[in-house]
Amino acid sequence: EVQLVQSGPEVKKPGESLKISCQGSGYTFTNYWIAWVRQMPGKGLEWMGIIYPGDSDTTYSPSFQGQVTISVDKSLNTAYLQWSTLKASDSAMYYCARPSSTPLVYEYEYWGQGTLVTVSS
Amino acid sequence: SSELTQDPAVSVALGQTVRITCQGDSLRTYYVSWFQQKPGQAPVLVIYGKNSRPSGIPDRFSGSSSGNTASLTITGAQAEDEADYYCNCRDSSGDHVVFGGGTKLTVL
Numbered sequence: 240e241v242q243l244v245q246s247g248p249e250v251k252k253p254g255e256s257l258k259i260s261c262q263g264s265g266y267t268f269t270n271y272w273i274a275w276v277r278q279m280p281g282k283g284l285e286w287m288g289i290i291y292p293g294d295s296d297t298t299y300s301p302s303f304q305g306q307v308t309i310s311v312d313k314s315l316n317t318a319y320l321q322w323s324t325l326k327a328s329d330s331a332m333y334y335c336a337r338p339s340s341t342p343l344v345y346e347y348e349y350w351g352q353g354t355l356v357t358v359s360s
Numbered sequence: 361s362s363e364l365t366q367d368p369a370v371s372v373a374l375g376q377t378v379r380i381t382c383q384g385d386s387l388r389t390y391y392v393s394w395f396q397q398k399p400g401q402a403p404v405l406v407i408y409g410k411n412s413r414p415s416g417i418p419d420r421f422s423g424s425s426s427g428n429t430a431s432l433t434i435t436g437a438q439a440e441d442e443a444d445y446y447c448n449c450r451d452s453s454g455d456h457v458v459f460g461g462g463t464k465l466t467v468l
Contacts (some may be wrong), residue, residue: 282445283460284403284446284448301456345449346393347393
């Protein structure tokens with residue numbers, strides 16, 4: 240069974256750093272793209288970027304380029320999303336997602352449970 | 361603003377047919393995917409590719425596309441279909457992915 244399990248909720252202060260994770264299981268982790276998707280409270284889905292664990296090829300949405308870093312640790316079957324300096328506007332639910340099959344890129348059949356990030360002073 | 365445009369809200373009577381649309385230039389080149397999201401839950405893929413449904417998605421969900429407009433059709437809408445629906449696709453450059461703004465479906 241394919242599963243994406245994300246790290247737990249985070250409460251941070253503005254200016255702090257953060258790294259959240261998404262661990263894949265039940266499939267060959269290196270063969271499928273992993274995307275990160277933001278959903279701000281009461282708002283829609285926003286595509287942040289995508290990484291191919293096999294070679295760490297990464298593409299960011301222009302809206303998120305330079306704001307976050309997406310990475311992967313193949314040995315742990317885990318993808319990461321990190322911030323060096325959080326802002327209150329980073330408060331949102333963050334999902335990781337995987338396409339139905341390879342080489343699909345945006346047909347996200349598998350989703351993590353979401354990680355709620357709250358940034359508040 | 362998103363490169364994919366969706367109507368913010370649509371309603372349908374129980375058991376009737378509803379079409380949810382998604383417009384964007386990139387839809388002339390790429391297939392769209394459709395997602396259903398209920399409150400407090402992660403999105404669920406309901407349609408992808410030309411008109412494919414993942415395992416477990418009822419066949420009352422179908423997809424189609426013409427020109428710059430893609431449609432998700434629910435034939436015989438059920439109460440449990442009340443949710444937000446999002447389309448996604450590559451953007452016009454082909455290098456990135458975008459989501460539509462979402463459509464809130466109300467089943468009356």
